[in-house]
Amino acid sequence: MSAEQTLDAPATGTRTLEARGVRVEFAGRGGAVATALDGADLTVRSGDIVALVGESGSGKTTLARTLVGLQAPTSGEVRLDGAPLGRGARALKAVRRQVQMVLQDPAGALNPRHTVYESVAEGLRLHGLSGGRGGGPGEEQRVGAALAAAGLRPPERFYLRYPHELSGGQRQRVLIAGALALEPRLLVADEPVSSLDASVRGELLALLLRLREERGLGVLVVTHDLGLAWNIADRTAVMYLGRVVESGPTEQVLGDPQHPYTRALLSVVPESRRVEPVVLAGEIPDPTRIPRGCRFHPRCPALADGTAAAAGVDAACRGTALPVLPAVDDHVAACHLLAARD
Template sequence: MTGSLLDVHDLSVSFDTYEGRHDVLDGVDLTVNEGETVALVGETGCGKSVTARSIMGTLPRPPGDITSGEIRYDGADLLADEAAHERVKGDEMSMIFQDPMTYLSPVYPVGSMMADVATYSGGRDASWWEILKNLLGHRADREAIRERSVELLDRMRIPDPEGTLDRYPVELSGGMRQRVIIAMALINEPDFLIADEPTTALDVTVQNQILDLLRERVEERDLSMLYITHNLGVAREIADRICIMYAGEIVEVGRTEDIFDAPLHPYTRGLLESIPKLTGFEGTGIDGQIPDYTDPPSGCRFHPRCPAAMEGTCDVEPVEEYAVGDDRTVACHLYEDGMDFEDAAAIAADEATYRGEDAQPAEAGVGGER
């Protein structure tokens, strides 16, 4: 890996609805380096897909409104330059969606849709004349696109790739449709890929096959990827780094092995404890639910559900991002004194310290007097 390819800074997004204004993203910071896979992990409703759509430039506006922030791709500020955003998302970015039947047209065969993506990606508002000209264009061009499509479907391990081009999505299984979506996302050889929970509706066997295919393509072409999931187990399989998101905020960032070996944020610990164990013991999970975005909690958005919440601090004071160890950040008041990695991990593992059952936070060196 070399320098950063994508830098998202202080991104805030709101939606105007009949119920009121939903403040969904609140100052999101996110970086993906060249050749790196970053997983964005959180519960359903945390704002993961809103983040992805903001980066891709497909956020519906209105009702969506990007109220602040920067999205820089290879140095270019995409929010400040709409033309650059259109060019980048057409030529260098691509996205894999989680529900193929929503994004595959039921009235066109697979080959026709792949040819359209290959032909019109990066263009805006193609006229009927341009469409007709492409339909009647050189036979050699059409055959080249078809050969490229067959090659990709074959790489996606689809049986009879040539015949699949002439089939409609309804004729394919869920796993086959998801492979087609991936092939369409890769047909123009992007440098940056967003995968929005591409294995959510698939069984475990097919899920593993899809993950293997994505890993192969990332390694073959040295792609950078933002992988969105609610499943920490999947993130562990595919990501170099993990960003934990809660209620529109990034609460912890670290290398994958560090997140699993020593989770720092109470929310991260709750997610890990929610993973079923082979031993049969039930995890404790996390009580409560995502807050109402029309009236989000003051202070830390997680404090109403947090077993470590400190009254008068977590429910009042805005949370800052603290650097804890190498390539590790956490947005939690427990770490505001800048303690080193080992001490932070030890305190994070001891919930009694938070609650004051055995020791007060000040005695543990966290946060000083309250």
């Protein structure tokens, strides 16, 4: 078997990764509690690409880390194929054969003292898949196949290179190869192309689409870029201050946004032509002081321009909390204005 030939995947069939009512709290200054996630729901299935979008500070990365077991929820749970993720090291090790994460910063994620080969082989060795101490033919085949699948061909040309000898796009491909070496069914990618040139971004997005088609891989892409979501995602979930405020098929969420926050995000996307420009006042509130009622109401254009008052929901916006959106396939949004229309 050559280095570019693949091995049989240990995980077969559809995998479903779910967050259900996940809450994550951190200790803040002076004893205050920062609520990074507040009842977040999300579903990712193998064979689907899901985009998780929102401003910095919305909770996207915390939710991604919680989904792969890097952050324990304060309450709620994460499930893989209906079974709650275990908290112990052995349980999480088994989960990571199925679910892998690609971190945002390849320069920081790759050990500068490790060659490309060692970086990709590390996961195989941790999971006992390297063919014995010091590796072996099986390890080299898996490493070569993973590098080739990530677009680094011929893989042998990269084995002895160090991160500083690679371009930014190549380093990102090494991280992806390290994840693919375990042949997971689900991939969580945190801002995978945010620091790359436009041409390289396009190549890596095409790679994610190809992996979905060829391997049935499910991908959660964490991004602030709605244009990226429109180009590759089957489904999109919009986060604001720890909660998903709108979700559904991408063509509906981004083509016919229902939540004022989603419309505001879309209005600054250069490619968008159907949304009037919206300027949001201020920034996302401090997570130690989440507003009462709808958490978006201090910045909501519908309150500022009188739309909410005309619909008779302005008092509810400021004082009545909205329920957590269920993680369903339909297009749903959490907004008092929508409830008033029904």
